[in-house]
Amino acid sequence: MPPAVPTPVAIGQWLQRARDLGVARLDAQQLVALHVGRTRTWVLAHDDEMLAPPLLDALDAALARRADGVPLAYLVGEREFHGLTLQVDPRVLVPRPETESLVDWALEVGAVAPRPRVADLGTGSGAIALALKRQRPEWQVTGSDRSADALAIAEANARRLALAVHWVAGDWWQPLGGETFDLVVSNPPYVASDDAHLLALRHEPGSALMAGADGLADLRRIIAGAPAHMAPGGWLLLEHGFDQAEAVRALLAQAGFEAAQTRPDLAGLPRCTGGRRAGPASGA
Numbered sequence: 001m002p003p004a005v006p007t008p009v010a011i012g013q014w015l016q017r018a019r020d021l022g023v024a025r026l027d028a029q030q031l032v033a034l035h036v037g038r039t040r041t042w043v044l045a046h047d048d049e050m051l052a053p054p055l056l057d058a059l060d061a062a063l064a065r066r067a068d069g070v071p072l073a074y075l076v077g078e079r080e081f082h083g084l085t086l087q088v089d090p091r092v093l094v095p096r097p098e099t100e101s102l103v104d105w106a107l108e109v110g111a112v113a114p115r116p117r118v119a120d121l122g123t124g125s126g127a128i129a130l131a132l133k134r135q136r137p138e139w140q141v142t143g144s145d146r147s148a149d150a151l152a153i154a155e156a157n158a159r160r161l162a163l164a165v166h167w168v169a170g171d172w173w174q175p176l177g178g179e180t181f182d183l184v185v186s187n188p189p190y191v192a193s194d195d196a197h198l199l200a201l202r203h204e205p206g207s208a209l210m211a212g213a214d215g216l217a218d219l220r221r222i223i224a225g226a227p228a229h230m231a232p233g234g235w236l237l238l239e240h241g242f243d244q245a246e247a248v249r250a251l252l253a254q255a256g257f258e259a260a261q262t263r264p265d266l267a268g269l270p271r272c273t274g275g276r277r278a279g280p281a282s283g284a
């Protein structure tokens, strides 16, 4: 049999195909926009435009992956975070909107010193560190990650965005040696290793998501090491699971942090908890 003649498909029909596979319309439109090299607004106005191979094959392949749960950010290669376009791939967690509220909180409390020394532990794509540096160019920002792959992505994002962040490789506090910080922010792994929700996150790096049987393993290590690496008066701000706020506040109190408080995410869930290291702020 001769090979089947590829049949072109109109954009409108292709979007219907995506819908039948359960893919959100917005995601499908963005995939078309990327592949035809136009904006999503253009796609919206061109339902009758024909899609033909090889472009159509590439689109169908991307659609199949999206339908299988691959985050759109990996398929388009980028994600917007706090006004920055960050390049991402499956070696890093996709930056999430709830983490933007952690950045906002850090911007509020960071001015404890004139040129605060700020650390983003487990920076991944560099999202938090880069967002802070863009908003506060005078801050001295360090981003750490134990994954060399993640650091390569963070560094490439920093270079592209022309933001000067200091990157260090290693586990939590370990690469920071004797340095002291005025503000420390982290979105660590916090999902329990048997959480059913992990199935939906299976295309993202497990090392950025899972933290032991109760999901608190990394939060414990970060909080336990914080007093030795933070200046008096400095804030430690942490993202965590929707049901972990109380545990994180208790850990902060145990480590001698004051004023522990929790903030909700965009869905109203308690998502970030922070505390202040006891003692007067050094430079203020």
Ligand code: GLN
Residues within 6 Å of the ligand: 096, 187, 188, 189, 190, 191, 201, 208, 209, 210
């Ligand atoms: N917020 C993510 C999720 O559950 C988890 C991110 C993390 O573990 N830091 O979708």
